[in-house]
Structures are given as C-alpha cells and as structure tokens.
Amino acid sequence: MSAAASAVEAKTRRRVRDPIATRETILEAASNLLAKDGPEGVSLSAVAHLAAVNRGTAYQHFETRERLIEATVQWVSDRLFRAVFGDPATLGERRVEDVDPLAMVERLCDFAMENPDMCRVWLQQVLASPDPRQDPFWREYAGSFGRFARTGMAEPGIDVEVLSVVNLAGVFFWPILARAHAHTHKQRLELSRRFSQEIVRLSLFGTMREEAFPEIVERVRPQTGE
Known part of the structure; x- marks a missing residue:
C-alpha cells in the first residue's frame, strides 16, 4: 500500500472512532460546496463524496440538505465568533469601553483573509435569512456596534445595521483583491x-x-424630531 493510501486509510479510521471529527469533516466539505455552487449545489451525496465518507454516514449526522446547510452556516458563525470575540462564555466580562477596536478588526480581517470563501458564504446566507439576529456572530457583531453607539465615545446617529453590513462586506470581499496579488x-x-x-x-x-x-452635512445630520 502506498504512503498516500495509508494516510487516507488512517484518517478514515480516526473518523470512524470519532464522530465529532466526522461531523467537522462533513461541515467543512459542505462549506466548500456552498462557496463554490451556492445552496443549490449542495446535496448530502455530493458532500459525502467530497468529505470521503459514505452517504449513510452523512445522513446519520444530517437528515436533510436543509439541516446540513443550516448547520454549516452555524459552524462558520461559531468559527468567526471565536476568532473575533473569543470564548462565548466570556462575553459577559467585556465592557465596550475596554475593547481595542483595531485589534478586533485585525482579528476579523485575518480570519477573512485565510477563509475568504467561507466568510462570503456565511454573509450571504445570514443576510438573506428571515432574521439575521438569530445568528450568534451577527448578533454580537452588530450588537457591539449598538452598544458602542449608546456610549459617549460614538458620533450621534449611527445606523448600526448599515454600518455592520458595510464593514463586513468590505472585510469579506477585500481578500479577492488581496489573494490575486499576494502569493x-x-x-x-x-x-x-x-x-x-x-x-x-x-x-x-x-x-x-x-x-x-x-x-x-445638513442632509445626513441625525433628525431630532424637533
């Protein structure tokens, strides 16, 4: 048996013994298909093939393609959340006044640069959902702008939702240019x-x-209602 074949067999054995690792492999494959073909291009059979698991195994983890797509978006959201904000359990310890905005933006940009397709898939799926606030990363990201907007450190009249979309769209699409010119x-x-x-x-x-x-200035000045 060749070295490559042995490596594939060893990886397969590890996944058989570790259902969590198998689930991660399936979700990663699904995120790749979502990025390449959109939701219409995702099927349990195609994902199972890409993940190198049998279709029955994929169905054991996700009964329908809809549940698979939903779980994939949640998986990406969790990775984004942890990369930018850290452990969700520690969020209650953060005060908006203590956050380093530049460091937070750098963490987000670094993650997007290394995972560009994944991030764009997440953004498109979440913004098209009936209620983006159900997504943990979006809720915290937009929520952090909202909390900032209510402090004395912010300019008046911030449209939190618009600002959140503008920032994320820029961060997630910048890697298209960057990867075309950075090797x-x-x-x-x-x-x-x-x-x-x-x-x-x-x-x-x-x-x-x-x-x-x-x-x-007058046209964009926040209206006080007076």
Whole structure:
C-alpha cells in the first residue's frame, strides 16, 4: 500500500472512532460546496463524496440538505465568533469601553483573509435569512456596534445595521483583491493590516471635511424630531 493510501486509510479510521471529527469533516466539505455552487449545489451525496465518507454516514449526522446547510452556516458563525470575540462564555466580562477596536478588526480581517470563501458564504446566507439576529456572530457583531453607539465615545446617529453590513462586506470581499496579488502568507497579512488600518481610520476621521460640504452635512445630520 502506498504512503498516500495509508494516510487516507488512517484518517478514515480516526473518523470512524470519532464522530465529532466526522461531523467537522462533513461541515467543512459542505462549506466548500456552498462557496463554490451556492445552496443549490449542495446535496448530502455530493458532500459525502467530497468529505470521503459514505452517504449513510452523512445522513446519520444530517437528515436533510436543509439541516446540513443550516448547520454549516452555524459552524462558520461559531468559527468567526471565536476568532473575533473569543470564548462565548466570556462575553459577559467585556465592557465596550475596554475593547481595542483595531485589534478586533485585525482579528476579523485575518480570519477573512485565510477563509475568504467561507466568510462570503456565511454573509450571504445570514443576510438573506428571515432574521439575521438569530445568528450568534451577527448578533454580537452588530450588537457591539449598538452598544458602542449608546456610549459617549460614538458620533450621534449611527445606523448600526448599515454600518455592520458595510464593514463586513468590505472585510469579506477585500481578500479577492488581496489573494490575486499576494502569493505568500506574509504578503496576505500585510494586505490584511492595510485594510484593518483603513477601516479604523475611516471610523475615526472619515474622508470628507465638514466645512467643504455644509449642504451634505445638513442632509445626513441625525433628525431630532424637533
């Protein structure tokens, strides 16, 4: 038996003994298919083939393709959550005043740079869902902007939902350009840092000087209702 065949057999034996590892393998395969073909391209048979498990095993973990797609989005959400915010159990210990915004954006950009297809799939699926707030990562990400907007550190009139979508869309689509021009991990990390720096700079300073656009300032000024 060749070395490659032996490695595949050993991996298969480990999965047989470890249903959690098998489930992870199936979910990773499903996320790859979602990124490549969208929800229409996902079937339990195709995922089982890509994950190198038999179809019966896939059905033991996920009875329908709908449950598989739902579980895959949740799996990506959990990975995003832990990469950006850490252990969900510690969230109650965080105060918005103590969060380092640049470090948080860098963690998000780094994860997106290494998992671009996965992130775009998650964003498309969650935003198209009936209630994005059911997703743990979206709830915490948008919620963190909401909590910030209610502090004295924020400019008035922030549209939290719009800001959340704009930031995530930029972060998750930047790797398309980056990966076309960066061929090493170091180069991708440098481009990730460029993006995170600009996102935070825009939040701090914006791009338009108020005194040069007085009419625009009036049009976007938050309405007080008075």
